[in-house]
Amino acid sequence: MYLRAQVLLLAILLAILAGFNYVVDPYGIYSPDHSYQFNHNKTEFFMKEPVIKPYRVSDMRPDTVILGASRAGFGYDENHAYFDDKKVYNFSMAGASMYMIYRAFQHTLHESELRHVALDLSMTAFDEHHALVARDKKNAGIDVFEELISVREDGSKNWLSIFRKLAQIPQFLLSYQATKDSIKTLQHQGSHQGWYLNNKGGWRGSTLPPGISQGKRFVRILHLLANDYFSHSSSSQSFSIYRENGELSRSFGYFENLLDDAYKNDIDMTLIFSPSHVFFYEAVDYHELSKMYVEWKRQIILINTNIAAQYRKEAFPVWDFAYYSWLNAEMVPEKSNQIARMRWHYDPLHFNRAAGNHVLDQVYLNKEGTGVLLSASNLDAEMSIQAQKKKDYREENKAVIENVKDIMSRAAARFAKQN
Amino acid sequence: MLFNSYLYIFIFLPITLSVFFFAARRAGETTAICWLIAMSFVFYAWWNPAYVPLLAGSIIFNYWCGRSLQNADNRHIAGAVLVFGITCNLLLLGYFKYAGFFAGIVNALSGAEFLVGEIILPLAISFFTFQQIAYLVDGYKKVVMSSGFLRYCLFITFFPQLIAGPIVHHKEMMPQFQESRIFCFLSSNLALGSAIFIVGLFKKVVIGDSLDGLVTPAFSAAELGENPGFYSSWLAAFAFSLQVYFDFSGYTDMAIGSALMIGIQLPVNFFSPYKAASISELWRRWHMTLTRFITEYIFTPISHKLARLSLKLASNTWLLLILASVIPLIITFVLVGLWHGAGWNFVLFGLYQGLLLSLHALWQQMKRAKRRKFTIPKSLSVALTLLAWVWGVVLFRADSLTGITAMYAAMLDISSLSALKGASLYSAAVVVILYGLTLILPNTEQLFHQHRPRLSDKSLEKLRISATRIYWKESIPCAIFFAAMFFTAMVFMTRKIEFIYFQF
Secondary structure (H helix, E strand, O other): OHHHHHHHHHHHHHHHHHHHHHHHOOOOOOOOOOOOHHHOOEOOOOOOHHHHHHHHHHHHOOOEEEEOOHHHHHHOOOOOHHHOOOOEEEOOOOOOOHHHHHHHHHHHHHHOOOOEEEEEEOHHHHOHHHHHHHHOOOOOOHHHHHHHOOEOOOOOEOOHHHHHHHHHHHHHHOOHHHHHHHHHHHHHOOOOOOEEEOOOOOEEEOOOOOOOOHHHHHHHHHHHHHHHHOEOOOOOOEOOOEOOOOOEOHHHHHHHHHHHHHHHOOOEEEEEEOOOOHHHHHHHHHOOOHHHHHHHHHHHHHHHHHHHHHOOOOOOOEEEOOOOOOOOOOOOOOOOOOOOOOOOEOOOOOEOHHHHHHHHHHHHHOOOOOOEEEOOOOHHHHHHHHHHHHHHHHHHOHHHHHHHHHHHHHHHHHHHHHO | OOOOOHHHHHHHHHHHHHHHHHHHHHOOHHHHHHHHHHHHHHHHHOOOHHHHHHHHHHHHHHHHHHHHHHHOOOHHHHHHHHHHHHHHHHHHHHHHHHHHHHHHHHHHHHOOOOOOOOOOOOOOHHHHHHHHHHHHHHHHOOOOOOOOHHHHHHHHHOHHHHOOOOOOOHHHHHHHHHOHHHHOOOHHHHHHHHHHHHHHHHHHHHHHHHHHHHHHHHHHHHHOOOOOOHHHHHHHHHHHHHHHHHHHHHHHHHHHHHHHHOOOOOOOOOOOHHHOOOHHHHHHHOOHHHHHHHHHHHHHHHHHHHHHHHHHHOOOHHHHHHHHHHHHHHHHHHHHHHHHOOOHHHHHHHHHHHHHHHHHHHHHHHHHHHOOOOOOOHHHHHHHHHHHHHHHHHHHHOOOHHHHHHHHHHHHOHHHHHOOOHHHHHHHHHHHHHHHHHHHOOOHHHHOHHHOOOOOOHHHHHOOOOOOOOOOOOOHHHHHHHHHHHHHHHHHOOOOOOOHHHHO
8 A cells, every 4th residue: 555655646746747748848849849838938048058959859860950059050041042952950969078079979870861960160179178078078968968969979879878868858857957947938928038948959039138238248358368268267277279298189189080071971061150249359469369260270271271172072161250350359338238139149159040141141042251261272272361450450449458358367366367 | 876865856757756666567577577677777877878887787797706705615716706797896996096196106106107198087986896806705605695797787776875875685585586575566655764864865965065165265264275264164174064964874874765665675885873872882883884995805804803813812902902903903994084085185084094993992991991980971082982973074074184284283273273163153053053963863764663674783773762852743734844855955956066976
């Protein structure tokens, strides 16, 4: 009697909870295309993409993916005209290292008939420290992500992933976190001011809630760059695309593997140095990383050219929108201005969907734009042109430059004090 | 595999139990035991299959040594086998657990550059090695009986206690493995075992794991050499002492509960250690099977040897106390520290505990010598004991000497007390309430005392378990209460947080 009563009660309680979380489906796992008004916007996805997206890819089997870090999630529109006849999924993940991007690519390649890839390139994803963290699986959600990827790094089938996916189900249906996220999802419908995940993996929603200064947001991200990207508050290592012995970061190895797999499987891939605001380039400059930034671009081009040559194929196009162009030199509103909103940029790192469409229009629909097609033959010439544009901008905008320097020096002082 | 995982609770345990009882009924006891051994290896291999041969090899080797000891008529040969067996076990443990640590010491002292590659510590190696050393010593003393390889294998691999104890004696388990009652399914065993398991699961996932948020930030900051502040450091130290208690006693309850579902009784490992009125009593209530092991196999032999030496030198009470108690205590607890991990923090933890216990022994002797009945109120004794323990757990939790120094500096830096925040006061209230509950509520042993879920043990008898007003029985209200506890634990079981003692 005791056991029967206990099992019965437990079954009822678990069924109610699982039913609630299944219906609300806060991560869009069970009914991504048929969600209702009460749970349409999946607002509780932040930092959970490495767990949610492998499921969706296995379920949806896209023929086209957008890969990259949060910038790609923010900026690229899966409903852009180029994707009309394609089954596209945005497999970008906030804070993704090149290792994670490579694993996401491997997973998609294994799970679907992948044909087209748009790869957003971000220097921060090539950080050697970032690569180590990803390898050590110490990053939030990385261990689960790794378990859910259907192939091992060496390309062999990860049989355990099938089981891991099943084992993950209670986390989506029974856990405290899932229940909390279900309740928040219900609460945030309609009134939500932040981002939500759409059914194609993109970040959508209002850019900044009313009353929040975009100028302040820029300052905050510059502080973040100083503390977490270019210096690491959790380690004594600073940002570098090189290892301690001077060799290139092992992130380049993952990049090479990715290209190798893409050429081998006849994938139509486009590499994009996506736009960043000039404040980002100035922050790079403040940390004396400008040379490294140019070298990073150079290495990307060389690796792409070399691997294409190995396969006797034409190199994947590499588009560069990441320099001192009018698109990236948009005026940043004053910190005190809580109303003004920028057209192209959200913060120094992240561009808006308008800028994303500008990129996609030029890359895929041959429209005019700020992008430059880079190759091994024009690389040096283009880098010289970009250096000149940087010089010109700095000449004409001395006050802006001083402002960024001032913010960065304050951020660096704060970082030094904290550490 | 973790006890606190859906996999263990909903798949591994039900399948293991069902097939075990089915096999026992249809195919015989030997088949059922083989199944239990196989599933115990699966349980172990889930962590890292590469170390299964190590565990299997260790079992075969020790079984062979044990048989040789039992069959040896010549004491010299038996002695040689014993020394050989213990040495091999310690070398194995030493290689996997201490090679890097000792190479570091040698390098620091001699300037040499011995390089020890990265060695992954096999799960449970300290537990199964110690258990087998005890088996060899008992074999030498002829207090173990031969019971066949299969049952010996089950004695070591039995999944409920394989990973982190309780550390059991051969003589405790073998008779149980031979009883036919364990092969018959009893719903009363399942009810009792599952109830104890639920208590443990609740302790671990709802309380223990939730405290991590109060512990890790301060200790992480200290590891970076930062000052976490007076308040945060004390809060983290108190919270960690609660976390490690709920984590490990929760684990023990789950182990006892899992074993009981098959009708196997394991010894009690915790008995409200924070109710202890002295550090000596605390160690009699904390990880009791380890305390029993070290007392029997380390402290007592050293103490006896030194006591004889002291009697030869002079018949002085104080000298006897120092040689027979203080020195053995310090040696024993430094070894206990090292058993927990290869690091200076663990050595210091052991040394600190040894010194505390020595001080307690000296204090007791002083009271006896003065023939005065000087007593401290029990509540004050409990508080002082707890404070001394909390101060010491910093050594246990910190990863490096930098972390230890920064934590102690912060705990003594009263000037940072002014930086109090409302949120952290709430955290303090949680910690205080949890301490209150550990002091007021009956422990698992008391809750289930009427059903005798554990092996009777001398040390437990000394604690004189009294009847409590709150106890478990097979009733509908209890079923509802425990179902609600289980449900809460399920909901909180979101993260795969390993047991703290798994690293030992």
